[in-house]
Amino acid sequence: MTEPRPADPAAARHRTVALACAALVAGMTGAAFAAVPFYDWFCRVTGYGGTTQVAAAAPGHVIDRAFEIRFDANVNGIPWRFRPEGGPVTVKAGEVATANYVIENLSDTETLGVAAYNVTPELAGYYFTKLVCFCFTEQKLAPRETVVVPVTFYVDPSIDQDRNLRSIRTITLSYTFFPAKSEKSKPVADAGTRKTPEKL
Incomplete structure (x- = not known):
């Protein structure tokens, strides 16, 4: 009977980094779509940039x-x-x-x-x-x-x-x-x- 191999710490770190990068990309994509309406709303509410x-x-x-x-x-x-x-x-x-x-x-x-x-x-x-x-x-x-x-x-x-x-x-x-x-x-x-x- 063979003993289970211990988990590879490097592989676990790589999976964590990959998941974090995927979450960051998804978050940035959502922020890009929200940026234009948010900026428009911000300008209208504050008058920023001379918006009336x-x-x-x-x-x-x-x-x-x-x-x-x-x-x-x-x-x-x-x-x-x-x-x-x-x-x-x-x-x-x-x-x-x-x-x-x-x-x-x-x-x-x-x-x-x-x-x-x-x-x-x-x-x-x-x-x-x-x-x-x-x-x-x-x-x-x-x-x-x-x-x-x-x-x-x-x-x-x-x-x-x-x-x-x-x-x-x-x-x-x-x-x-x-x-x-x-x-x-x-x-x-x-x-x-x-x-x-x-x-x-």
Whole structure:
């Protein structure tokens, strides 16, 4: 009768290391899938990177502190002309205001675009709140079409309690349109006015 061979300590260590590596890879894969939605949620909650907030209603009160709101418009990789319709506006914190942007499709084909947005200074993103915005959906423009689209917003009065922003008097709202490819794109007619090429 032969005696059982003693367990190989090196083999046991190798199995432990292999299991640990497999668990680490699985954990990192899960973290990679969760990173984008978590980062998006984090930015929206904290205003990190100048991410603005979204609300369904105005705050209900206005304070005397006023801000100059400037508007910036850019395009990247899409044949559009994009600009604010007017210049800067001055609003009091809690006061609801609407500004229009003009989008023109310069090409002879239908194009889709989606807007990325932020505000500067970045810390103001936590208090800059949108009620209506063309940036919430992808936009589809016909060849040579021009649309005028609104953004309705307010600066939350609680900004006055933030010691880090006591000196802020100017906020810049910035948009950049990028190409989009989606079957669920929504025309901007719901949020603005459209002009056909014949009317231009």
